Amino acid sequence: xxxxxxxxxxxxxxxxxxxxxxxxxxxxxxxxxxxxxxxxxxxxxxxxxxxxxxxxxxxxxxxxxxxxxxxxxxxxxxxxxxxxxxxxxxxxxxxxxxxxxxxxxxxxxxxxxxxxxxxxxxxxxxxxxxxxxxxxxxxxxxxxxxxxxxxxxxxxxxxxxxxxxxxxxxxxxxxxxxxx
Amino acid sequence: xxxxxxxxxxxxxxxxxxxxxxxxxxxxxxxxxxxxxxxxxxxxxxxxxxxxxxxxxxxxxxxxxxxxxxxxxxxxxxxxxxxxxxxxxxxxxxxxxxxxxxxxxxxxxxxxxxxxxxxxxxxxxxxxxxxxxxxxxxxxxxxxxxxxxxxxxxxxxxxxxxxxxxxxxxxxxxxxxxxxxx
Numbered sequence: 001x002x003x004x005x006x007x008x009x010x011x012x013x014x015x016x017x018x019x020x021x022x023x024x025x026x027x028x029x030x031x032x033x034x035x036x037x038x039x040x041x042x043x044x045x046x047x048x049x050x051x052x053x054x055x056x057x058x059x060x061x062x063x064x065x066x067x068x069x070x071x072x073x074x075x076x077x078x079x080x081x082x083x084x085x086x087x088x089x090x091x092x093x094x095x096x097x098x099x100x101x102x103x104x105x106x107x108x109x110x111x112x113x114x115x116x117x118x119x120x121x122x123x124x125x126x127x128x129x130x131x132x133x134x135x136x137x138x139x140x141x142x143x144x145x146x147x148x149x150x151x152x153x154x155x156x157x158x159x160x161x162x163x164x165x166x167x168x169x170x171x172x173x174x175x176x177x178x179x180x
Numbered sequence: 181x182x183x184x185x186x187x188x189x190x191x192x193x194x195x196x197x198x199x200x201x202x203x204x205x206x207x208x209x210x211x212x213x214x215x216x217x218x219x220x221x222x223x224x225x226x227x228x229x230x231x232x233x234x235x236x237x238x239x240x241x242x243x244x245x246x247x248x249x250x251x252x253x254x255x256x257x258x259x260x261x262x263x264x265x266x267x268x269x270x271x272x273x274x275x276x277x278x279x280x281x282x283x284x285x286x287x288x289x290x291x292x293x294x295x296x297x298x299x300x301x302x303x304x305x306x307x308x309x310x311x312x313x314x315x316x317x318x319x320x321x322x323x324x325x326x327x328x329x330x331x332x333x334x335x336x337x338x339x340x341x342x343x344x345x346x347x348x349x350x351x352x353x354x355x356x357x358x359x360x361x362x
Binding site: 014064 | 196197198199200204208212234237238239241242243244245246
């Protein structure tokens with residue numbers, strides 16, 4: 001084998017090896033898809049969001065291995081906004097006296113907040129690259145959780161994003177400032 | 181391989197394992213001649229040695245993501261190369277290929293395999309290199325310790341033991357610095 005060919009094959013082997021190592025991170029997107037279909041989300045929406053989630057998860061870890069824990073954390077944090085709105089909606093409305101209140105929208109905000117706090121605390125513990133860790137985890141959590149909050153419409157998704165930002169941003173900013 | 185080169189290669193392998201593509205050219209340039217030299221020691225046939233080194237290099241890059249930063253990446257690479265050499269020799273045996281005369285002679289005399297001999301030679305060279313970096317007084321004490329009467333002329337047994345202990349500690353420190361292990 002000529003040196004140039006060996007160099008190219010070595011590079012290809014390296015990239016394929018990385019892709020193979022990152023590929024299993026596409027599987028959680030299937031679980032998210034199954035959960036989203038179970039709670040009655042439209043298949044086309046589920047397919048597009050979960051395909052994006054799978055591609056993004058694999059691509060991030062393929063690019064840099066240190067994104068792996070952030071992607072895992074994001075997938076874990078996304079469970080709350082994915083599941084909680086459906087669970088709360090199953091219980092119906094909260095009625096006190098003569099007034100009834102729909103809890104789905106606040107649930108998305110609270111679920112996003114929970115996910116954001118989890119991301120923020122774990123990112124603050126990360127050994128290095130806390131900001132990128134937090135951003136990656138928040139992005140993955142947002143994508144995974146968005147499907148659950150679409151039950152409430154775009155307001156639900158926006159509420160979840162707001163909660164996610166509110167939960168994670170202060171911790172990440174504090175870490176950045178304390179390091180700076 | 182010089183300890184500084186080895187440390188630089190280890191650092192580049194760790195960066196590559198993390199996905200830093202800029203480390204690739206350095207790792208490739210450092211590993212290819214190293215693997216080729218290693219396989220050439222284990223396999224008598226030059227073409228087979230090159231095949232083994234190429235296969236080892238490709239496998240190493242394929243598994244680069246799984247390199248543990250806490251472990252010696254060079255040893256990992258040489259382990260893959262040794263495995264490739266064993267595979268090539270096994271294939272040659274299955275094909276009934278003629279083994280080189282010195283390998284047959286070695287097998288007939290029940291001596292070490294070429295691979296074991298090469299590893300032993302490499303270990304001896306590393307030990308000599310580590311010994312060579314000690315102070316002359318330490319070398320003298322270590323030489324006396326391997327002698328028949330195990331004593332240094334003009335010193336009491338207690339002093340000799342103390343000097344021997346210190347010389348061994350310094351030797352261990354040198355070995356650890358160069359090879360990262362006791």
